[in-house]
Amino acid sequence: MDYSIATLKQLLMESDKLDKVWDYFFELMDKGLLLKNSHPISTPTKDDTLRGVLAAIHNSANWQLGQEITVTGLAFSKTPSEHFYQGTCVIQNTLPPAVVFYFSDIELGAFVYSKNGQNEMFRFSLTQITDPKTLTRH
Secondary structure, three states: OOOOHHHHHHHHHHOOOHHHHHHHHHHHHHOOOOOOOOEEEOOHHHOHHHHHHHHHHHHHHHHHHOOOOOEEEEEEEEEHHHOEEEEEEEEOOOOOOEEEEEEOOOOEEEEEEEEOOEEEEEEEEHHHOOOHHHOEEO
C-alpha cells in the first residue's frame, strides 16, 4: 500500500467514518511519514491558520463538555508542500492530549480527544467555526 498525506486528505474528504481516517493517520505516524518535510511551529498562537483551528477545537470542546475550557500545551508542525498542519494540545479536563490535523488548502481538519474514557472524533471546517454544532461528530 502506498502511504501518503495526500491519501489522508482524500480519506478525510470522502470517508463516512472518522475511525478509518484516524487509523490511517496513526499508520502514517508509525511509519514516520507525518514528520517528513515538516517544520515545527514555535508559536502556534501567532499562526493565523492555527488560531482558526484552535478556535474550532475550543468551540467544539466547550459545547461537548458543557463548560468553558482552556486549550494549552500546544505542539504543532506544518508540511507546507502538503498544506498540512498536525499537532497536539491539552483540552482542560481531558487526557491524553487531543490530536489534531488540518489541511489549509481544503479548509478541513479533524481532532480526537478522550471524554470519560471514550474517544470523541470530529471533522471540522474553518468556514463553520461559529457554531460548534456544525462540526461533524463521528
